[in-house]
Amino acid sequence: MNFCKAISTALLLIATGATFAQNQILTVTSPDKRIALTISAADKKLSYTVKADNFPIINKSPLGLVADGTDLGNNTRITGQPQRSSVNESYAVIGNHTKAINRANEAYIPYTAAGKPMALFVRVYNDGVAVRYTIAPGIKHIDAERTTWTLPNNVKKIAWADFHQSYEGLNYVTPLAEVPEGKVVMPPLTFQSGKYYVSLTEADCESFADMALTRSGNAFTVAYPFAAKGWNVIQPSKSIYLNGTYKGKLVSPWRTTLIARSLTELVNSDLITNLCPPPAKGSDFSWVKPGRSLWQWWSVGAPKFEDQKNWYDAAAKLTWEYYLVDDGWRNWKQEGKDQWQLLKEVIDYGNTVGVKSLVWVDSKEFRKAPERRAYLQKVKEAGAVGIKIDFIPDADADIMQWYAETQQDCAQLKLLLNFHGSVKTTGLNRTYPNDITREAIRGNEYHMTKYKRVMPPQHDITVPFTRYLSGPADFTSVILDPKELATAKFTWPHEFAQAIVYTSPIIHFADKYQLYLENPMVDLFKQVPTTWDETRVLSCSSMGDVVAFARRKGTSWWIGVMNGADEREVKIPLNFLSAPTKATLVYDGETNTSVDKREQTVSPKDVLTIKLRSSGGFVAKL
Template sequence: MKNHLFISAGLLWSLFSMSVHAAGSRGDLLRLGSPDKNIEVCVEEDGGWLLYSVKRGKVDVLQKSPLGITVDGNDLGKGASLVAEPEIEKIQEKYPIFGNHAEASGRGVEAVLPMQASGVRFGLVVRVYNDGVAIRYILPEGAKHIGNERTAWALPQRVKKVAWAEYEPGYEGYVHVTALEAMPDKGYVGGPLTVDLGNCYVTLTEADCESFPDMAFTRSGNTFQAGFPASEKGWDIRRLPDESEKILAGRYKGKDVSPWRCVIIAGDLTALVNSDMLTNLCPSPEEGRDFSWVQPGRCLWQWWSVGAPRYEEQKEWFDAAAKLTWEYYLIDDGWRNWRKDGKDQWELLEEVIAYGRSVGVKSIVWVNSNEMRTAGPRRAYLEKIKAVGASGIKIDFIPAATAEIMQWYMGAMQDCAELGLLLNFHGSVKPTGLSRTYPNDVTREAVRGNEWHILRYGRVLPQSHYVALPFTRLMAGAADVTPVTLNPREIETGGYTWTHEFAQSIVFLSPITHFSDHYSYYLESPFLDLLKAVPTVWDETRVLSCTEMGEVVAYARRKGNDWWVGVMNGDKEREIEIPLDFLKKSMDAVLLHDDDKILASVAREDRKVSKKETLKVHLRAGGGFVGWFH
């Protein structure tokens, strides 16, 4: 439940270590501390420019960094001043999520600063949580055009390494963990970025992007600046005329606003991965709307392993999903070409969906976004998908994320929420926390996942890629990486083991997880019992101490009373230790180790383990480990 409390600036000094200088004064305009008094943000005017900085304890997280946005030709970061006392709001909330844990929570404080620059009134909204800082702009009344944004993140000199992505509009670029100096200093890099500062970790990204273009970064030395590759020359502020008034369109407290510019701050990787900051910054669901029909689960699909789904084979795939006890089957690209016995593709689609229901498996259906690029055709198409009995839609090949296309995303989310359809965007832009508002936006691609690593196209992903993904794209939200390839020929190209592949389904969060391979490999595998049992959402997540960004990733996740451990190794053979102190008692365990000689094999142990035990695990390059404790 969300609890808002307005407090005077004087009282807030004692509660949140906050100070506000009088309107028109120079220097600090705002100092705002987190409820736990561990994080502080300072907004100031220096040399005629609006700046902010962030500390964790007494240590700089961000040095003085530019603020500002150009609206209708006016740079609102230049010559800005306060015109009234800030409005202060305490934030304390909890709500259910499908994610790294079952309930999100946020404790923070917000200050809304009434500002002016060059005679133009605008606002600056600053939030400080116990796990970070976010800032957004309230646009001037009647604003018509955004020219640029100056918001930047100036890192201190002690950067150890950065997890980052090569920029690609659909977020299918390679990801890396490198020294800061090894990053490109020209052109864009994709976010989120995660920075190891030695004494803490910092993730830079955005939240609640409803009507601005998608944000990327440019780098100059230690400073990253917001950039908009899809709209480099700026964009008009306008509501698409054919969209419903119900869609989110970039408004906050009745005003047009920018998305939140965020810095998530954590003392360790467990706290970083468990941050709820992005969803905390997004609106609650529409009042009265019931999302209890949104159910996570495992999903089988045909395209990756054999190409376009064949009508004649659909019963076999539904039957296989039922044998695996998986909840969903995806009817991917190719069903549009089905014709048989005088029936068109829609009649045949309805038939196979009905068969799936008869064996207890729900259906998700693929569509190319070019069949629904505007509000009217989109709604009509989605109504047709619902009418044939589908539970969800996978929308692919979405254009670059301009301001107009971001509003289209909002419209698709709203339509699917109203129709009771699960939503999986592919060929898409990263999420920004809006799965809180629309829990039916259950997963999306925006990642170079296993659809890229595929033999028939001659594409291979490097081993270092997978162990950087948790700290880049996955920091934005659920990612449809389509994990767990078991075909020996496919994994051989990259040198991956079966344990590495299965660990992907544990490490990579996707409330509906689409398993990539042909069902025969799963039904015949020596860990079929684990494939039948593995969850897709979690009650608790811990990042184990052996984890090192870009080298090896080890997660322990709990669902109910069961614990699952997934370890993915990078490109160097290594030994790791896994203390089992997260267990509350001795438990039965299934332990899957790399086979020393064969990639497409596992060394399986079934035995009792103690919470006092430490597992010693040898990992091949491209290898992994899976543990199920039950």
């Protein structure tokens, strides 16, 4: 009987294999069967399509690398049945919620291209798909990439960002036709089509150059602006955990398509971190603690040694956990003492008032491993718990390995890590949770009168649906100085809402400490969390117009609303509450630097009606 079953199974596999070899098409579906990724080599060109509920998300689009002068997406043939597997796990996260569910169907698909043995790894989730390439033995140089996303014809609007070396370009929401053709734009890029929100980016970039995109018609294709001539393949190092391999094979990063049926699903997706490796076995990141940080550079410039106690004292009064000693400390000198001794003195003082220290450094101090480890060790010995690394070179493949090495060194030394002047995260904060936030965003450094910089309001309300989809970002939120807010007339509630809407497990508040301590919202500044148990995007939100988040921490709900350039009225049902509760409600005041603050009881049946000024906002704690 068993022998007959074995023969039947073998015959079935042979028949299926023959049909598959003839058609050169295969489909992988999500665990809930709603999303389908189809891979094809039927015309000897590797391509794919994506559908959700049979609705076209990505039309037929090319796949393939160009390596050693050969297009490895042409003259292709799938050479065997896919090796199918599944992913089913959960893990703790800090940010929008507390636990990520990682459930997907995966397939390993062997193919040949120009005679080279290649393969695709694909994963299909209930909220998206991802594709990555294996790098065949003998390939020496990556020239380019053909991976493309061909959008459907009914795109309503699209959110995208200008090219910038460290992702500090402006973000926009426009019709598809207004995205510049032939020019580099920076992902994540998010579009609305039918009832879906779809976002395109990459995950688990370890030893490839950073990925950007260029548009041609409805199609966006991978570009490497920081490695225009390509790069020599980096062979895996056993000393680096993130060494560019997956299941023992040298691979490209994942090319990702996030698919959501609502803005709440979009911002809560864990697709990008799900595609990254877990921490190395035996790792302990229980020491990684989120919190709020004072920071003096934006408001007063370089830190003065004799002024540091005032900043630590202010952080303690605000009950904030951190203070960042920014650029300028390396110039401190006193008779008989160098900058390191003085740095230790101020850090020691911070510890006496219960405030931990983060320290700024220029990346040129440690581009190579021995110097990096020695410098980080000195920071650790000075008593700091974290480091902010700035002015990082263009993200070619070598620099992406430098990021991985730095993450590893900081983890081993138990140092929190904040990359500034950097590229976007690609989910590797899952692997190294000490990589707790990073810049790679046009934040409040681009709203400063001394540099004649003014931020347009649309940028603020777009980034939750672009850059923040790839991971936490250090926007350096909450400007309160009336002089700095005079240009665009951002309101105080709008600014405070940044701390609620923008995900950053450590928030570096931009302004002078006096402006927080003397503000009518000081009680809320002392309480606002930086990580959340639950996140909802409220129904009044619209990409490019207004953004409103409700976030829960424990039994408290916080609401943050930021408006764009046009005055509007929005309604917020409080049906996410479970019972009547006391509430602090902060509306725009008569001027942009005043507030209308109210205390009242609200219930799940209530609907708040909020009139928003141009560049206005609203904040509530319930």
